[in-house]
Amino acid sequence: EDKVVQSPLSLVVHEGDTVTLNCSYEVTNFRSLLWYKQEKKAPTFLFMLTSSGIEKKSGRLSSILDKKELFSILNITATQTGDSAVYLCAVETYNNNDMRFGAGTRLTVKP
């Protein structure tokens, strides 16, 4: 059965810290891995990764995929209180347009 596992489940840091969120997966017919940020309501898209070793970057956020070891990391540098959210990892496969989500990592950034 396809599965996506995120770690840690929750994390508390102080402003200015750097954090690394992990996402490992076991799926058949991998297509892409996506990261979303969920604050109070709807998840919003951060990155989509399809190739190993190519870093995607947006401001203080970056992400990379390792298709051999089946995981991805999301890095946030110089964290701010506005980064507090649940970060969701999702893996898309070629099987019936399925997108499987992990349980999420709840990040709390304290002033």
Next chain:
Amino acid sequence: NAGVTQTPKFQVLKTGQSMTLQCAQDMNHEYMSWYRQDPGMGLRLIHYSVGAGITDQGEVPNGYNVSRSTTEDFPLRLLSAAPSQTSVYFCASSYFGTGELFFGEGSRLTVL
């Protein structure tokens, strides 16, 4: 820019009642889907559609029906509500094949 619109935002039902969660998108997306989000379990796919007239089951379809008569609308019907269906429901859409999902604001459903 409406994007994906879900109604209602909140609903309380009694066990056995039926209801429909509405979802509409104005981005001409071919792909639409319904997810439920429960604590500690992430988002789980209920049903999805790759175009008008085409629907299919996701990971947790039991107790739910969908239809897709137009590109814009994708309602989710609960046939006979059960307490296990208490959850937050998200509708999402995307251009077919891009992967990036655009989510609605969510509908919080409580079944007593």
